[in-house]
Amino acid sequence: MDRIKNIVLIGAGNVSAHLAKALIFKGFTVVQVVNRSEKSGRKLAGLIKASYTGSLDQVHPGADMYILAVSDSALPEISSRLSLSQGIVVHTSGSVGMNVLQSTSPNIGVLYPLQTFRSGKKSPFQHIPFCVEGNSTEVEQKLVELAGMLSDNVHVINSEQRMILHLTAVFAGNFTNYLFTVAEDLLRQYDLPFELIKPLIKQTAANIRHTDLFKLQTGPALREDMPTIEKHLKLLENHKEYQEIYHLISKQIIHHKYRNDKL
């Protein structure tokens, strides 16, 4: 297998667009964008001077690599309709195993950038963890090489580990953002500026430089300060959903404390 040069991108969403720009910047050639929706497909293809097709039957057969940057749910069907005799076929999903691709090519793998992508937002890949997996040492090597050109943070991770990683990203990223949303919502309802708790959020995030984060846990639940917990639950009487979160996580913090004490 030669060095990867020509790439076909399947999908034209955020991950695909960010990857396309980064790959071109590093000297790769994206020869084709394949996307069911013509509008976004042609838009991305135009931006990066690639050809466009809406049909999987017209996928360029001679590329070195095919990146399926599509939704998890679309992966099985697209895979079943791809059959390539050369080139590495990879997907970019955190929660789908590599083997969904097994009928597409003798050489398959995964290229999973662990970050939230949002359209329009600049996401330089430089420090973003790239998790790669390949069905042979040779494929893995190629993927490590390619990912290493986009990021200084490349890891070989198997499908099971990648799924766990994706799950923890939901806790640490998505759910955390939801807690911030809850705080923002409550402050707004009581005419308080969100600015007030920003330093606390920054401090909490900065604390991840430590290990054993439960040792940094503070607050009413950790202190088992039941009067304050009761007061807070009462304040949330008209926000039953937030009350449920408060109740559940407080209970678990107390529980976790004793579990740790026993170790």
Added chain:
Amino acid sequence: MDRIKNIVLIGAGNVSAHLAKALIFKGFTVVQVVNRSEKSGRKLAGLIKASYTGSLDQVHPGADMYILAVSDSALPEISSRLSLSQGIVVHTSGSVGMNVLQSTSPNIGVLYPLQTFRSGKKSPFQHIPFCVEGNSTEVEQKLVELAGMLSDNVHVINSEQRMILHLTAVFAGNFTNYLFTVAEDLLRQYDLPFELIKPLIKQTAANIRHTDLFKLQTGPALREDMPTIEKHLKLLENHKEYQEIYHLISKQIIHHKYRNDKL
């Protein structure tokens, strides 16, 4: 009322120690440390060259300000045993109303620094929000002045608002740290380095510069990607507590989405 100069500190925990150092640095004099436990009381008093007493009957009567930096639960009893004819008496609690102090002095207030304090850790107050409240314009003015010397981030906030603020800090700070703990724990169990999700956490925290944080929400719940949610819940089969959190917050994210759509 003259400018505040001489201060008595009641309590010798983290908040008290941090305040003591910052006040002295700004030219205030801490004349006395009052603390039931002699060891920590004398230690703090020695550090800042103040006198020490273990008895509330021996509180220095002529100070300009008395700061009760004690646990919420100790506030009612300590307040009932303090009776001062001059000086401002304040507490530093987020979740207790100002009026717990009403029998202590004609001049009462609150000085609440919104941050997590941990012993040993440097916590410069410079950008930490200070929420102040006084039972008269004059007291409030004095407290704004004093807090303004410690921090560039001073807000006049009444007792009800302060309680909400404290509640939101539990969501955005304490509960967020717990979610990081969950992620750390799961990664450790599957031999994955915590380093892998640090960039995501940094990005999530950096997003608070935006408003309307729910617009930044991503992840399987927002996409209503039920196969991934089911996969994640299955992965958590042996971690029932984490599974409960996953289930509850995912449900709320989906619910929140439709609530917002309706607005």
